[in-house]
Every structure is written in C-alpha cells, then in structure tokens.
Amino acid sequence: MEIVEVVRAGGKPFKRAYVSIFLWFTGRAIQAAAKVDEQVRREFNSLPDDFTFSLGVLPDGPWMVIGREKGQVKYLGGDPEGRHLHVRLAMKNIETAFLILSFRESTALATARNRLITEGEVPQALAMIRVMDIVEVYLLPKMIARLAVKRYPSWTPGRKFFGRIGIYSRAMLGI
Amino acid sequence: MNSDSCFTFTCPVKTNSGNIALENLPVELSGLNAGKPLVVTNIAKVGRKAVRTLTGAFGDSGMSLGVFDSLGDKVDPALIEQLRTTFIEEEYDSIIALGGGTIVDSAKILNLTVSLKITDVRNLSAQTPVNRNLLPLVVVPTADATGLETAQFARLNGAVLSSEYLAPVLVVIDPRLTRGKDVKTIYATGLAALGRALESHIIAKENPFRQAYSFAAIRFIRDNLPAAVRNPDDKKTTLAVINAAVMSGCAFSGTEARPLHKLGQVFQEMLKIHPGIIMGMCLPHILDDYLHRDGNGLASLLHPLTGDEEFAQTPEAQRAGAAVSVLHRFMADLHSALGKDVPQTLREAGVPLYAIEDIFEVLDVDPNGVYLRSVVERIRDKTPMAEKKG
Numbered sequence: 042m043e044i045v046e047v048v049r050a051g052g053k054p055f056k057r058a059y060v061s062i063f064l065w066f067t068g069r070a071i072q073a074a075a076k077v078d079e080q081v082r083r084e085f086n087s088l089p090d091d092f093t094f095s096l097g098v099l100p101d102g103p104w105m106v107i108g109r110e111k112g113q114v115k116y117l118g119g120d121p122e123g124r125h126l127h128v129r130l131a132m133k134n135i136e137t138a139f140l141i142l143s144f145r146e147s148t149a150l151a152t153a154r155n156r157l158i159t160e161g162e163v164p165q166a167l168a169m170i171r172v173m174d175i176v177e178v179y180l181l182p183k184m185i186a187r188l189a190v191k192r193y194p195s196w197t198p199g200r201k202f203f204g205r206i207g208i209y210s211r212a213m214l215g216i
Numbered sequence: 217m218n219s220d221s222c223f224t225f226t227c228p229v230k231t232n233s234g235n236i237a238l239e240n241l242p243v244e245l246s247g248l249n250a251g252k253p254l255v256v257t258n259i260a261k262v263g264r265k266a267v268r269t270l271t272g273a274f275g276d277s278g279m280s281l282g283v284f285d286s287l288g289d290k291v292d293p294a295l296i297e298q299l300r301t302t303f304i305e306e307e308y309d310s311i312i313a314l315g316g317g318t319i320v321d322s323a324k325i326l327n328l329t330v331s332l333k334i335t336d337v338r339n340l341s342a343q344t345p346v347n348r349n350l351l352p353l354v355v356v357p358t359a360d361a362t363g364l365e366t367a368q369f370a371r372l373n374g375a376v377l378s379s380e381y382l383a384p385v386l387v388v389i390d391p392r393l394t395r396g397k398d399v400k401t402i403y404a405t406g407l408a409a410l411g412r413a414l415e416s417h418i419i420a421k422e423n424p425f426r427q428a429y430s431f432a433a434i435r436f437i438r439d440n441l442p443a444a445v446r447n448p449d450d451k452k453t454t455l456a457v458i459n460a461a462v463m464s465g466c467a468f469s470g471t472e473a474r475p476l477h478k479l480g481q482v483f484q485e486m487l488k489i490h491p492g493i494i495m496g497m498c499l500p501h502i503l504d505d506y507l508h509r510d511g512n513g514l515a516s517l518l519h520p521l522t523g524d525e526e527f528a529q530t531p532e533a534q535r536a537g538a539a540v541s542v543l544h545r546f547m548a549d550l551h552s553a554l555g556k557d558v559p560q561t562l563r564e565a566g567v568p569l570y571a572i573e574d575i576f577e578v579l580d581v582d583p584n585g586v587y588l589r590s591v592v593e594r595i596r597d598k599t600p601m602a603e604k605k606g
Contacts, residue, residue: 045254045282045302050242050274057276099243100277135276136239154234158243 396448404492
C-alpha cells in the first residue's frame with residue numbers, strides 16, 4: 042500500500058502569461074528608451090560594448106534579454122540560453138515576479154526582502170535597475186509608477202509627454 | 217560582555233520569513249542540490265489547508281513531491297521505518313517537516329535513518345554518533361511550534377539525540393501558516409519561546425552570538441505576544457511569535473538543559489501538554505528562585521525586556537529585581553487578557569494526581585530532581601499571585 046501521496050506541482054498560467062507579456066513589452070520599451078531618452082542612453086554608454094542583461098523568473102522563466110550590439114541597445118528576445126550574460130537579475134519564483142511586476146512591491150523593497158538574485162557586477166546591475174525605473178516612469182501613469190520606483194522623478198512635462206509617445210510607438214513597432 | 221572570553225556557537229539554520237516565503241522553497245531546495253522532497257506532517261494537527269498552501273507554493277516549479285500527512289502524536293519507530301523504505305525506493309532527496317513538536321522530531325529521526333542508512337530505528341539512542349552532514353531537512357513551522365524545531369535535538373520516546381547535524385538547514389516561516397487556531401496555541405508557543413530564550417540569555421553572558429539570538433527572541437515576544445493572544449488570527453504578530461520560537465531554538469542549541477525546559481519537556485512527553493503551558497506556570501516561580509539564590513544572570517534580562525533607557529537608568533544592583541518585576545507584570549497582563557482560556561495551575565490544566573506522581577518519579581532521576589519537584593508542587597493548584605497572597 043502506498044503511504045505517500047505524490048503531488049505534482051501545478052502551473053500558474055495566468056501569472057506566467059502576465060509576467061511574459063510584461064517582460065516582452067518592457068524589453069521592447071527599454072530598446073526604445075535607449076533611442077528616445079538621453080539618461081537611458083548615458084547609462085548604456087557606461088556599460089561594455091557587448092553588454093548583455095537578462096531579467097526573469099526562476100526556475101524556468103519567462104525571461105527577457107537586453108544587449109548592446111554595434112552600439113545599439115536591442116531587445117534580444119526571451120531566451121537567455123547559450124548567451125554570455127554580464128548581469129542576470131532573477132526573481133526567485135513566479136509569485137515574486139507577479140508581486141513586483143504588478144507594482145505591489147517596488148524593486149527596491151523586493152531587493153531588500155531578498156526576493157531577487159543578482160549575478161554579475163553590482164554597478165552594472167544598478168545601472169539596469171535605474172534604466173528600468175526610467176522606463177516604468179514613461180510607461181505607467183504616475184499613480185502606479187510611484188509604487189514601482191523608489192523615488193518618482195521631477196521631469197519637465199515635455200520630457201514625459203514626448204518621451205512617452207516616442208517609447209510607446211517604438212515599443213509597439215519594435216524599432 | 218568580555219570580548220576575550222572563549223566561546224563556540226553553531227547555528228546551521230537559514231531562515232526565510234515573511235510574505236510568500238513558502239514560494240522560495242523550490243529555489244532554496246535547488247540551492248541545496250535537492251529536487252524531490254518528501255513532506256511529512258500530521259494533518260489532524262496542521263489542517264488540510266496548511267498542506268494545500270505548502271504544495272501550492274511549488275506551483276510552476278515543475279517539481280513533484282511526496283506528501284505523508286498521517287504522523288501521530290509521538291515518534292513511531294515502525295512508521296519511520298516504513299517511511300524510510302518509501303524514501304529510498306522512491307528516491308526522495310530531502311525532507312520538509314510541516315508543523316512543530318513531534319512532527320519535526322519524526323522528520324529528524326527519518327532524516328537520520330535515511331542519511332546514515334540505519335535500518336532499525338529502535339537501535340537509536342542518545343549515544344548514537346551523528347557526526348556527518350545529513351540530507352537537507354527543511355522545517356515549515358505552524359502556530360503550534362515549540363521552539364525546539366531549530367534546535368540540534370531530536371526526541372525519540374524518552375531518548376534525546378543531540379548533534380548539530382540534526383538541526384534543519386532551512387526554516388521557512390510564512391504568515392499564512394503561523395496564525396493560531398486559538399488563543400491557547402499561540403500563548404503556549406510564545407511562552408515556550410520566552411522560557412527558552414530567557415534561560416539561554418541568563419547563561420549567554422560570555423557568548424555574544426547566543427545572546428544576539430536570545431535578545432531578539434525576548435524582544436519579539438515582549439513586543440508581539442500580548443497582541444497575538446488578543447488576536448491569534450493576526451498575521452504580523454503571530455509571524456513574530458513564530459520567529460521568536462525559531463530564534464529561541466537556535467539560542468538554546470548547545471546549552472545545558474535548564475529547569476524551565478526540563479519541566480516543559482517532561483509534561484509534554486508524559487501528558488502531551490504543550491511545553492509552553494507548563495513553562496508559563498513555572499516561569500514566575502523559577503525566576504523568583506533565581507533572584508533569591510544569586511540573581512547574577514537575571515540582570516542581563518532587563519535590557520531585552522525593557523529598553524535602552526530603562527536599562528541605563530536602573531542601577532546595576534537593582535537590575536535583576538527589576539527584570540523579575542517586569543516579567544511578573546508581563547505574565548499578569550497576559551493572564552488577565554486571557555482569563556480562563558489558559559490554565560495557570562496543573563489542576564486547571566486537568567492533570568490528575570496520579571499523573572503528577574508519575575511526573576515525580578521521572579523528575580527524581582534528574583540530578584536537579586528535588587528542586588524540579590518543588591516547582592511542580594507549587595504549580596499544582598496555586599497561581600504565583602495566589603501563592604504570594606497566601
């Protein structure tokens with residue numbers, strides 16, 4: 042008689058789909074922001090020429106990969122397999138990812154609560170966190186962005202308005 | 217604290233605590249090179265919801281786990297042997313104990329048998345050498361933890377096995393599982409944690425590492441237990457109480473058993489009364505006795521029990537007495553908030569006279585038996601307050 046019941050871990054399809062779409066769109070938005078925003082461009086210029094970064098969820102993704110190719114910042118898809126990564130930011134599980142990416146916990150707070158694993162140089166990881174904060178400010182309404190970033194920046198209305206149009210349109214078109 | 221004194225301290229326990237801490241289990245297990253855990257628990261004690269919460273936390277990890285939810289109220293050697301066979305045949309590589317007390321003792325003994333390839337559990341005794349790393353053992357404590365879950369001890373029907381390798385490598389404290397079923401449960405857990413932390417703190421004068429754990433455990437209890445007993449459903453305060461229990465186990469590990477702990481254990485083993493209930497009854501008596509004997513270590517209790525200001529303002533010679541007064545007030549406040557919900561004497565706890573005689577027989581074997589006996593006499597039918605008046 043079997044005394045131990047075998048339980049297979051179920052899936053979390055809704056949360057996984059949400060995180061996948063979020064990472065896909067954020068990846069394209071970072072690529073767009075590097076062309077539109079001067080501060081994002083400066084952050085990337087301070088990184089190595091072949092810099093590659095990934096953000097995703099342990100153990101099996103989803104992931105997004107961002108890299109510099111010939112001086113251009115590119116969204117390199119959702120598969121980090123086989124790539125040399127300079128920095129990898131991994132959220133420990135899909136629940137954590139959902140918590141952070143649904144803005145119920147800011148990146149800074151999640152880091153303080155040890156919800157993220159950072160592999161690579163810390164200054165480079167911090168540069169990427171700053172880039173993601175800027176992108177979130179562009180993409181999200183102020184009310185939500187304030188929950189996601191440590192400190193909401195005081196930008197001119199022009200920077201925010203035109204930047205937002207530029208980033209959204211480029212992210213949609215993938216350019 | 218004397219910085220050049222000699223001391224040793226081992227605490228191999230990593231702690232994951234807080235909101236959605238359980239969901240970290242897959243990544244923590246893979247860090248321990250484990251991917252197929254066996255969950256052992258007692259569903260009658262922890263409830264079906266707790267088991268579902270634990271297995272649900274593995275969602276999206278792709279792992280499969282074994283669940284055995286029928287552990288009894290004591291460590292059953294025959295059952296452990298059965299589980300050992302299943303563990304080896306089904307190639308499990310780690311153990312997760314969901315719950316506290318004997319559930320964790322069973323998990324520790326199971327871990328010992330599968331790691332050291334021991335076939336007959338009845339051969340295990342306090343003399344069994346445990347001198348190498350065992351398989352990863354994870355403890356997920358619930359509201360009825362005793363604090364000994366994180367200690368380096370495992371109890372097997374009277375025998376106490378002791379080795380630093382018996383301690384779990386990971387403890388995961390999640391607020392979804394720490395809420396108390398009732399006032400009595402969270403009170404007992406808090407008092408067990410307080411009792412062990414106090415006894416560890418008194419003797420930790422020369423050991424700053426132990427002192428750090430006991431200090432934090434006492435503070436957590438002082439700040440959170442009164443609110444937790446008023447509302448055992450409160451996530452924040454019950455989480456803090458379980459954290460204190462975990463810390464008290466770490467502080468207590470490697471120390472000599474003291475009267476409060478001994479009395480709690482005897483009653484738990486013989487009458488299945490939570491050690492915290494007994495420790496709560498004995499605490500005021502034992503502290504008074506410490507104070508009248510020498511009171512030396514008691515002075516150090518004042519700092520965690522009050523705060524920087526009150527500690528600094530109290531002259532050194534009066535600190536021991538002040539600490540005992542604070543504790544008496546703390547206990548009296550707890551009892552007045554709880555009313556008749558928790559027993560304050562053995563009579564209220566429903567302990568029959570013949571059972572007390574059996575307890576005396578066991579205590580007489582202890583080198584400190586005469587004293588322990590005298591404490592039991594005092595908690596038989598009088599509360600500390602009634603005794604003072606009488």
